[in-house]
Amino acid sequence: MPKQKIAFVCSECGSDYSKWQGQCSDCGAWNTLSEIKLGPSKASAKGSARAGFAGQLAQATLLKDINFEDVPRFSSGATEFDRVLGGGLVPGSAILVGGNPGAGKSTLLLQTMCHLAGQMSALYVTGEESLQQVAMRAQRLGLPTDQLRLMAETNIDTIIASAQSLTPKVLVVDSIQVVHSDDVTSAPGSVSQVRECAAALTRFAKQTGTVLILVGHVTKDGTLAGPKVLEHMIDCSILLEGSDDSRFRTLRGQKNRFGAVNELGIFAMTDGGMKEVKNPSAIFLDRSDQPSSGSAVMVVWEGTRPLLVEIQALVDDSQLGNPRRVAVGLEQNRLSMLLAVLHRHGGLQVGDQDVFANVVGGVKVLETSADLALLLAIVSSFRDRLLPRDMVIFGEVGLSGEIRPVPSGQERLSEAAKHGFRRAIVPKANAPKQAIKGMKVMPVTRLSEALAVLEEV
Numbered sequence: 281m282p283k284q285k286i287a288f289v290c291s292e293c294g295s296d297y298s299k300w301q302g303q304c305s306d307c308g309a310w311n312t313l314s315e316i317k318l319g320p321s322k323a324s325a326k327g328s329a330r331a332g333f334a335g336q337l338a339q340a341t342l343l344k345d346i347n348f349e350d351v352p353r354f355s356s357g358a359t360e361f362d363r364v365l366g367g368g369l370v371p372g373s374a375i376l377v378g379g380n381p382g383a384g385k386s387t388l389l390l391q392t393m394c395h396l397a398g399q400m401s402a403l404y405v406t407g408e409e410s411l412q413q414v415a416m417r418a419q420r421l422g423l424p425t426d427q428l429r430l431m432a433e434t435n436i437d438t439i440i441a442s443a444q445s446l447t448p449k450v451l452v453v454d455s456i457q458v459v460h461s462d463d464v465t466s467a468p469g470s471v472s473q474v475r476e477c478a479a480a481l482t483r484f485a486k487q488t489g490t491v492l493i494l495v496g497h498v499t500k501d502g503t504l505a506g507p508k509v510l511e512h513m514i515d516c517s518i519l520l521e522g523s524d525d526s527r528f529r530t531l532r533g534q535k536n537r538f539g540a541v542n543e544l545g546i547f548a549m550t551d552g553g554m555k556e557v558k559n560p561s562a563i564f565l566d567r568s569d570q571p572s573s574g575s576a577v578m579v580v581w582e583g584t585r586p587l588l589v590e591i592q593a594l595v596d597d598s599q600l601g602n603p604r605r606v607a608v609g610l611e612q613n614r615l616s617m618l619l620a621v622l623h624r625h626g627g628l629q630v631g632d633q634d635v636f637a638n639v640v641g642g643v644k645v646l647e648t649s650a651d652l653a654l655l656l657a658i659v660s661s662f663r664d665r666l667l668p669r670d671m672v673i674f675g676e677v678g679l680s681g682e683i684r685p686v687p688s689g690q691e692r693l694s695e696a697a698k699h700g701f702r703r704a705i706v707p708k709a710n711a712p713k714q715a716i717k718g719m720k721v722m723p724v725t726r727l728s729e730a731l732a733v734l735e736e737v
Contacts, residue, residue: 366539625681
């Protein structure tokens with residue numbers, strides 16, 4: 281009887297080894313290797329023992345002979361969801377939806393599936409809730425329930441057999457952490473179970489042209505639980521984020537083979553389910569009627585559209601030997617770097633001050649266009665001087681104090697003018713060639729010029 285093979289797989293990066301070791305050589309993580317048992321291959325025929333990921337033997341084709349017509353998409357019924365997906369659902373694609381517990385993943389997907397069930401065959405597989413619980417949610421949200429097929433199952437073989445029989449165009453599995461395969465000896469949710477089950481479902485989706493949507497949990501540190509290896513085999517990875525004290529949810533694309541990466545969709549959690557926010561800039565610019573120092577408005581670029589958000593800064597005397605640098609919604613190391621630039625090229629010393637920075641509304645700013653707005657908000661708080669409420673600011677700040685241009689400057693200014701802003705401090709390279717009606721644009725090339733402009737307004 282042949283000896284069963286054993287492999288050790290890293291839960292962080294998915295690398296496998298023939299024997300256990302304390303540290304993963306690829307990602308450097310410690311104590312992340314888990315043991316999995318490799319079962320024998322089920323294929324016995326000589327010609328079919330090896331097959332491609334889509335279930336077919338690979339054939340070499342000339343690049344010029346490949347048909348690259350647009351893949352037909354269809355709408356999910358939610359414009360914001362379609363925006364994050366790159367324009368809609370693509371047949372044969374595998375989509376991973378992650379998020380914290382209570383963020384609204386199941387609610388959003390149930391709304392989507394009930395809408396799609398009226399147009400095509402759809403199957404919703406739930407492994408964490410009973411059929412009665414899902415039905416109660418659909419009734420509470422007022423969703424149509426006469427077309428959607430629902431199944432409570434966690435065995436991967438049963439799920440695929442039912443999908444082959446029902447032939448749905450869209451398949452949702454909620455969630456991938458509870459699905460298990462009898463061929464894998466480890467517990468559900470482990471790296472081996474998650475990887476094998478996701479690979480089987482993805483293979484089924486590629487073979488049949490079914491849209492596969494997997495729900496993934498997140499750990500306490502905010503990363504996807506276990507299936508970091510899933511990001512390599514799926515087509516689209518999106519994350520639903522939202523704080524407990526806010527009813528707004530952000531749907532952010534992290535990987536997308538069919539559209540722009542880092543696209544952002546805004547939803548509001550209401551009694552009737554997840555509602556789309558058509559104009560998110562108006563939501564994030566809901567400023568206080570009482571003006572205060574340390575507040576500035578910036579224009580960030582999220583995916584394919586501009587977004588106006590408010591950034592707040594607070595500078596206060598430090599009672600500690602090492603002053604604190606706290607950034608919420610911004611990169612911590614970049615805040616420290618910009619404070620050094622402000623001291624060297626702006627002549628403002630805040631080394632003995634606590635500096636706090638926050639992006640209002642829970643938005644995470646990942647681009648460098650917020651540098652100039654952040655520094656001017658810090659200066660406003662330090663000097664206790666109000667910034668004009670009708671002024672918008674954006675621009676990247678270099679280490680030598682220069683103000684660098686950012687992409688899509690014209691679109692950012694047009695979005696600001698549409699929301700009633702009349703003044704703007706922007707990099708000189710982003711100054712519009714033609715004047716924008718009703719807006720005064722003040723281009724700057726260095727940080728010292730921006731501070732001088734701030735003194736004049």
